[in-house]
Amino acid sequence: MIQTKCRKSREMAKAKFFIALFVPLFFLAILVSTGLSAPKKVSTAKPGDCAACHESKRVLPPDHPDTKQMGLSACSPCHQKMGESSLRTKMPVSHTHNLAGVTCEKCHGKAQKRQAVEMAKCITCHNPAKLVEKTAKIKPENPHTSPHYGDSLDCNLCHHQHEKSENYCNQCHQFNFNVP
Amino acid sequence: MKKNNGKEKKAKLEQKTEHGSVSRRGFLKTGLGLGALATASGLALNLTKKGAHAAQFKPMPKKWDETYDVVVIGSGFAGLSAAIEAKNAGAKVTVIEKMPVHGGNSIINGGDFCAPDTKLQKAAGVKDSPVLMYADMMKAGQYLNHPELARIVANQSRDALEWSESYVGAQFTRLNYHGGHSVKRANQTINASGSELVNKMFAKIKELGVNVQTRTKLVSFITNKDGRIVGIEVLKGYRFPDEKSGKVAYIKAARAVVLTSGGFSRDLALRQVEDPRLTDKFESTNQPGATGEALLAACMAGAMNVQMDWIQLGPWTSPDEKGFGHVPLFCERLVGYGPMIDPKTGKRFFKETGNRKERADAIILLGHPVIILGDSYAVPKQVFPNALQKGIEAGAIKKFNTLEDLAKNYDIPVDAFRQEMARWNSFVEKKKDDDFDCMIFPDAKPTVTGPFYAARLWPKVHHTMGGLVIDKNAQVIGFDFKPVKGLYAAGEVTGGVHGAVRLGGVAMADCIVFGRIAGQNAAKEKAWG
Numbered sequence: 001m002i003q004t005k006c007r008k009s010r011e012m013a014k015a016k017f018f019i020a021l022f023v024p025l026f027f028l029a030i031l032v033s034t035g036l037s038a039p040k041k042v043s044t045a046k047p048g049d050c051a052a053c054h055e056s057k058r059v060l061p062p063d064h065p066d067t068k069q070m071g072l073s074a075c076s077p078c079h080q081k082m083g084e085s086s087l088r089t090k091m092p093v094s095h096t097h098n099l100a101g102v103t104c105e106k107c108h109g110k111a112q113k114r115q116a117v118e119m120a121k122c123i124t125c126h127n128p129a130k131l132v133e134k135t136a137k138i139k140p141e142n143p144h145t146s147p148h149y150g151d152s153l154d155c156n157l158c159h160h161q162h163e164k165s166e167n168y169c170n171q172c173h174q175f176n177f178n179v180p
Numbered sequence: 181m182k183k184n185n186g187k188e189k190k191a192k193l194e195q196k197t198e199h200g201s202v203s204r205r206g207f208l209k210t211g212l213g214l215g216a217l218a219t220a221s222g223l224a225l226n227l228t229k230k231g232a233h234a235a236q237f238k239p240m241p242k243k244w245d246e247t248y249d250v251v252v253i254g255s256g257f258a259g260l261s262a263a264i265e266a267k268n269a270g271a272k273v274t275v276i277e278k279m280p281v282h283g284g285n286s287i288i289n290g291g292d293f294c295a296p297d298t299k300l301q302k303a304a305g306v307k308d309s310p311v312l313m314y315a316d317m318m319k320a321g322q323y324l325n326h327p328e329l330a331r332i333v334a335n336q337s338r339d340a341l342e343w344s345e346s347y348v349g350a351q352f353t354r355l356n357y358h359g360g361h362s363v364k365r366a367n368q369t370i371n372a373s374g375s376e377l378v379n380k381m382f383a384k385i386k387e388l389g390v391n392v393q394t395r396t397k398l399v400s401f402i403t404n405k406d407g408r409i410v411g412i413e414v415l416k417g418y419r420f421p422d423e424k425s426g427k428v429a430y431i432k433a434a435r436a437v438v439l440t441s442g443g444f445s446r447d448l449a450l451r452q453v454e455d456p457r458l459t460d461k462f463e464s465t466n467q468p469g470a471t472g473e474a475l476l477a478a479c480m481a482g483a484m485n486v487q488m489d490w491i492q493l494g495p496w497t498s499p500d501e502k503g504f505g506h507v508p509l510f511c512e513r514l515v516g517y518g519p520m521i522d523p524k525t526g527k528r529f530f531k532e533t534g535n536r537k538e539r540a541d542a543i544i545l546l547g548h549p550v551i552i553l554g555d556s557y558a559v560p561k562q563v564f565p566n567a568l569q570k571g572i573e574a575g576a577i578k579k580f581n582t583l584e585d586l587a588k589n590y591d592i593p594v595d596a597f598r599q600e601m602a603r604w605n606s607f608v609e610k611k612k613d614d615d616f617d618c619m620i621f622p623d624a625k626p627t628v629t630g631p632f633y634a635a636r637l638w639p640k641v642h643h644t645m646g647g648l649v650i651d652k653n654a655q656v657i658g659f660d661f662k663p664v665k666g667l668y669a670a671g672e673v674t675g676g677v678h679g680a681v682r683l684g685g686v687a688m689a690d691c692i693v694f695g696r697i698a699g700q701n702a703a704k705e706k707a708w709g
């Protein structure tokens with residue numbers, strides 16, 4: 001009994017040693033590999049040309065048709081606006097923007113060093129009052145207006161362009177919004 | 181709730197030091213003070229806050245990046261009123277705010293502003309006076325309130341309310357009652373939210389030409405060799421809560437800095453130093469940026485703090501929804517009509533109409549969430565339909581056909597519960613509670629009519645009464661009992677006005693009254709250079 005216990009604890013110590021050694025190595029490996037494959041932001045890339053930025057990293061399902069020549073309208077027969085097949089949360093919004101013809105320059109301008117885009121830019125196309133109307137029926141609350149900030153909240157608090165969007169309201173609330 | 185802080189106070193008082201050398205010495209000594217405090221309360225807390233950017237003493241920078249007369253930290257009620265007043269007194273002003281949005285807790289608050297002798301009170305035939313409001317504040321505060329400060333709030337709150345209406349343009353349209361007040365004196369904004377006032381103030385300062393710099397976090401105060409606050413170090417482009425974000429910049433305050441950074445209800449490390457029970461088991465009703473680093477930075481620059489362990493929990497919040505939520509509006513309307521039950525025993529455990537503090541303490545003592553319930557007579561009569569609907573949709577309020585179903589859902593021993601309900605109903609019949617002396621309202625009826633509605637209750641951290649010591653001019657007082665030159669403070673970051681318990685609706689009064697005083701006096705300071 002005691003012996004088995006001893007053996008067990010020795011084995012455990014060994015296991016712990018390996019875990020201690022390899023787990024950090026494993027994460028390091030992930031870090032390095034993701035670091036290396038962080039997508040480039042090639043402004044001249046055709047919107048459907050994934051490899052131009054993502055290089056050899058596979059970003060679409062294996063059986064997905066080639067997208068190189070596609071614009072947003074070519075996506076729509078398969079990807080409905082809403083529901084399961086929707087593109088809304090499948091990729092960062094900059095991609096749908098780009099597919100729809102809103103190129104990098106259209107938001108960032110021509111400057112060599114790209115600056116973060118101000119909300120003033122967003123509202124040249126997306127009128128806040130119209131957005132409020134458009135989403136009036138969303139439950140449990142209209143995401144585009146609130147008793148606190150009205151329709152003045154910065155778009156970018158939820159709708160990130162180059163990373164996954166988030167639900168800013170959920171810092172204090174529990175609203176199950178599908179944020180594009 | 182209150183623990184003896186004798187040793188802590190002593191440790192703080194022993195830090196009395198000649199002000200000329202605030203600075204490094206003050207910093208070291210405050211560090212020691214915290215250590216002494218931890219020992220005094222027998223804690224083995226890890227005081228290193230993960231990821232937090234501890235504010236520290238900083239020497240004069242070689243170059244200032246921006247220069248103003250008055251620099252205001254925080255964009256809630258207190259900060260915006262200070263900024264308006266300082267600007268109107270002729271100062272060049274900026275407001276910095278660490279979050280991406282303005283407004284702090286002020287913009288998510290319930291819009292109840294207590295003041296005596298108001299138009300709404302007169303219209304409702306309510307007789308009130310500053311003397312009565314002062315008496316209510318002191319009684320609730322267990323007479324720990326600094327009397328001079330409490331009196332200023334009671335005396336000047338009507339003026340502050342009228343300024344908010346006539347100068348700022350906010351509308352107050354409803355008169356409400358809050359527990360602990362002798363009369364109805366909460367004047368509520370037209371949209372039942374502090375946003376009505378914050379956003380109108382925000383528009384006002386824009387109109388006056390004051391900029392609000394969001395994503396700009398105060399890191400430390402800068403003191404010159406005379407011990408005067410001369411400016412601040414900030415992080416610009418700060419992305420809460422990423423402490424590695426942002427770029428360092430130095431902002432000069434030629435006349436004064438006004439600290440209005442709010443309370444620290446969401447600062448887990450600091451609130452556990454003050455009240456070790458307040459672990460992560462307790463959520464908060466506050467915005468995520470309600471943390472104490474700015475308050476501590478002021479202490480490191482020589483400011484004295486007071487009554488920090490008086491931290492108010494709301495006993496009416498639910499663990500089944502986030503933040504403030506809908507259950508408070510369900511619970512507060514049902515007390516005096518339906519019982520509060522401990523699900524472990526099936527029995528009542530406390531006076532339902534007790535004050536915030538007594539009730540929160542009773543629930544915490546049990547150590548698990550309790551149940552509040554009402555029947556189909558009380559609930560539709562008492563609870564605002566929208567709150568009920570939203571609470572049900574959120575899953576925080578539940579509906580049951582029978583009391584047995586209700587008991588089963590919450591794992592309540594059915595027989596004990598049935599007996600307790602019969603006992604409660606007998607008290608309601610005779611309008612007298614023999615067990616806990618709950619106030620039973622004249623129109624209350626026994627809880628017998630299905631369907632029944634219930635919600636779980638678990639307190640959330642709501643308000644921090646303690647904070648920086650200020651005098652009647654909103655000037656911050658140091659550990660040497662002298663004003664910290666160049667530093668003013670107002671609002672929830674200060675301590676003393678409310679003593680042990682902040683009454684509902686008095687935070688707004690406090691913030692506007694002292695915010696204005698701070699702004700006026702900051703602008704009057706003689707410029708140092």
Ligand SMILES: Cc1cc2nc3c(=O)[nH]c(=O)nc-3n(C[C@H](O)[C@H](O)[C@H](O)COP(=O)(O)OP(=O)(O)OC[C@H]3O[C@@H](n4cnc5c(N)ncnc54)[C@H](O)[C@@H]3O)c2cc1C
Binds near residue numbers: 278283374504
């Ligand atoms: C849900 C809720 C409802 C309430 N309802 C009422 C009510 O009806 N009536 C009432 O009287 N009271 C109410 N209160 C309390 C009241 O709202 C607050 O006490 C009050 O808003 C505090 O105002 P303030 O200006 O002191 O701080 P806040 O409004 O909190 O503003 C402080 C600001 O400073 C910022 N800040 C903090 N640290 C830094 C830093 N290091 N650098 C830069 N900026 C910083 C914060 O992000 C915040 O925006 C309520 C509170 C809550 C949470």
